[in-house]
Amino acid sequence: MSTDTTPEPAEQPHDAPPARELPAAVQRLWGAAAPRRRGPKPALSAAQIVGAAIDLADAEGLAAVSMARIAEAVGYTPMALYRHVSGKEELLVMMSDAVAADLPDIPADGGWRAGLEAWTRAQIALGLARPWMLELPLSAAPPGPNRVRWIDQAFGVLRPLDLPPDEKLAIIGLLAQHVLGEARVQIESHRAAVQQVRREAGLPDGTPESELDPAAVEAANPYADFETVLSRYADATTYPNLFEAFATWPETAPPTPPDDDIAFGITAVLDGVEAYLRRRGAIPDEGS
Known part of the structure; x- marks a missing residue:
């Protein structure tokens, strides 16, 4: 007697279009990464790389995020990062999803x-x-x-x-x-x-x-000073509708x-x- 409880995939209608292949970055987000290599678990991970990238963006802005700067932050060579992230484009995808965890x-x-x-x-x-x-x-x-x-x-x-x-x-x-x-x-x-x-x-x-x-x-x-500019310079001839709306606007109104x-x-x-x-x-x- 079989003990396999894995559900059978649902049958697709004969006229149904083939399932669209999702981008590799999306598959990686959902854990569908390439099979692990044999051997000890690597000390560096995608999560560490993404965390370092976010810290760098928080401190210096997105323009400061580069594979070289991240490699320096995690203490590895830039080439080591590419074993976990295919490049900066995928890294931005992973950063975008990671910060959503803070909501x-x-x-x-x-x-x-x-x-x-x-x-x-x-x-x-x-x-x-x-x-x-x-x-x-x-x-x-x-x-x-x-x-x-x-x-x-x-x-x-x-x-x-x-x-x-x-x-x-x-x-x-x-x-x-x-x-x-x-x-x-x-x-x-x-x-x-x-x-x-x-x-x-x-x-x-x-x-x-x-x-x-x-x-x-x-x-x-x-x-x-946006409202003040409108009330001061919107004359009745050129800007009749703004003039009428802001005719009684107090220029001393706080922003x-x-x-x-x-x-x-x-x-x-x-x-x-x-x-x-x-x-x-x-x-x-x-x-x-």
Whole structure:
């Protein structure tokens, strides 16, 4: 009697297209790596290489990440790294998935809207903490185990909603796009402000932000005076609609704090998602 309990693979319909071969980097993310060589377990691992690359990116930015610098950090020759990672392109893929492991658990019992807000905010916060993530090419973000775990949490939040899985995935994708846009604006505007303060103070480009005046950095934000510029220079003839809208805008109005901008964006997007869900019958209509 056979003791083999391995399930038989599901039969594919005769007219079904052949299964697509996944990229080697994706297979490696999911543990489908090349068979181990005989002999003792190697002292160096892909996880060590990825960890060193992330530490380097955190400290000096993504541009500093090279196989030579990583080899120096882990105490091996660059050639030794290629036994575990095929090259920098695959390394970026592995880094992208590895940092997703730092995203927190999102409770699924607080309602779909609160859950999606927490899910979105957590990604923006991670992007602000690790700005180099936004410099990763889209090709470096295939669905690895940590990223899929994060998507799974969003599905957990949306589980009570009567909505097809492809539409749930589309909503998640919409929020992910918002994360990229919001985080990029926050990071780039802050970088520009820091650089301006350094320049105005006659400081070298590498001067740590901790040595700068936080109030000066906030005031140097390129968007800090945006409304004031519109109210002052949008004349009634050339820009009639802006003139009408900002005719009574006080030039002394304080700039909007970054967190208020983040909250406004998430609220507006989720308002749209809620309207869509009501139209699809996934949640009760307010009038019913």
